[in-house]
Amino acid sequence: MITLNQAQMNKLIDLLNAIERNINVTTAYLVTVEYQGK
Numbered sequence: 001m002i003t004l005n006q007a008q009m010n011k012l013i014d015l016l017n018a019i020e021r022n023i024n025v026t027t028a029y030l031v032t033v034e035y036q037g038k
Helices: 006-037
Strands: none
Touching: none
């Protein structure tokens, strides 16, 4: 079992949030491009 301290947990959460934001932006972009292509 890996133990993380609070600072490491916060960094990990920040990283996951950033990745999630990137995915949302990319998805919105692709949907927009696809929609305009029709």
